[in-house]
Amino acid sequence: MTKTEQSEKKDNPRPVCFVVGPIGESGSETRRRADWLLKGVIVPTFNDHFSGFEIKRADTISSPGMIDVQLIEMLFEAELVIVDMSETNANAFYEMGIRHAFSKPVIHMFAQGTKIPFDVAPHRAIPFSIDHIEDLWLAGVALKDAVTEAIKPGFTVINPVTRALGLKKFETTATPEMQLLWDEISELRRLISDPNLRKPFRRSMQEFKPLEARINLLMYRPDTDIRAIIAAASPEYGVWCQVHQEDSSLFISLPIDIPEDEMNKIGVALRGTPGIVDVWGRF
Known part of the structure; x- marks a missing residue:
């Protein structure tokens, strides 16, 4: 050289x-x-x-x-x-x-x-x-x-530190209007996360159900019917699932109030399906 x-x-x-x-x-x-x-x-x-x-x-x-x-x-x-x-x-x-x-x-x-x-x-x-x-x-x-x-130009880094610093900055710089909006959002989060407050609003299959519980998986057989597997494992909650593509993996949204045992049933069913390499989420 x-x-x-x-x-x-x-x-x-x-x-x-x-x-x-x-x-x-x-x-x-x-x-x-x-x-x-x-x-x-x-x-x-x-x-x-x-x-x-x-x-x-x-x-x-x-x-x-x-x-x-x-x-x-x-x-x-x-x-x-x-x-x-x-x-x-x-x-x-x-x-x-x-x-x-x-x-x-x-x-x-x-x-x-x-x-x-x-x-x-x-x-x-x-x-x-x-x-x-x-x-x-x-x-x-x-x-x-x-x-x-x-490595994309302008990529925004989000991690526990940046989130905490962002919230701290918001608390010190928010206008009264912004703070009021934040309080309303916080109250909505509390209502959504409290199963005792949600129960009176579950009346029929036609009602809106917030989707937040999430399962991720990697698979190499694209013909696998994920929705059918989930519906069979949990008939009551599986019908609400939404399957999304995210880069090389899939993620499945389920009702936020799904019980842990129902999530476990779905996880077991997915893990036992040929073609699915890995399953992780809130089990």
């Missing part, structure tokens, strides 16, 4: 995708899963669709200096961060919190079977499994969609 090429490379560095998560000791199951995620999902996806990015993981940082300082610098400077929430690893969640505080794009992933804490569970995350080759492919498809969205 000539001096001119070296200078151009220094002046125009490649954007970085920084990967954080549990890595584990060499030979451990944690390391095996982390390496499969990196080399079997992330690297191939970026090589195929975002080749301009440089992929870095914490254990590949070779620059001299304090590792904690370098991690924080990378969490701040990287154009994109992918967080593996598997095992609810404390270090990974600490690093994720730092990235959230910087209000910069982050993509959440987790190994199937991981129970995600409630404060980050509402945010879209990509499940992955290293058990079958199609699982890796599906995770790669979902990751491609997420990266495409995250």
Whole structure:
């Protein structure tokens, strides 16, 4: 490489995708899963669709200096961060919190079977499994969609930190009219979430039912009749379901007042259906 090429490379560095998560000791199951995620999902996806990015993981940082300082610098400077929430690893969640505080794009992933804490569970995350080759492919498809969205110009970052800061700013700057509207919205939320207040209004199948309970799933057989499966599993509530396409996955809206046991019936029925790779939601 000539001096001119070296200078151009220094002046125009490649954007970085920084990967954080549990890595584990060499030979451990944690390391095996982390390496499969990196080399079997992330690297191939970026090589195929975002080749301009440089992929870095914490254990590949070779620059001299304090590792904690370098991690924080990378969490701040990287154009994109992918967080593996598997095992609810404390270090990974600490690093994720730092990235959230910087209000910069982050993509959440987790190994199937991981129970995600409630404060980050509402945010879209990509499940992955290293058990079958199609699982890796599906995770790669979902990751491609997420990266495409995250690197769009003007992408708005929404996470627990930005939401809390936004609410705090609203509380200090809202006009009396805006505050009145917020109070009305808060009261509506309270009414909707209270099953005892909703019961008197459930009179017939023709009445409007607010849809908020949600199930997500990944599938590789598009001919599967999801609505029929749900209706058979829960005749009373399944008839209200709405099925939506969201990138490479589907999500199903159900009545907000659906009992937990009915949600469990639907979850069991979906998980037992051939062609459905993963199901997650409010069970």
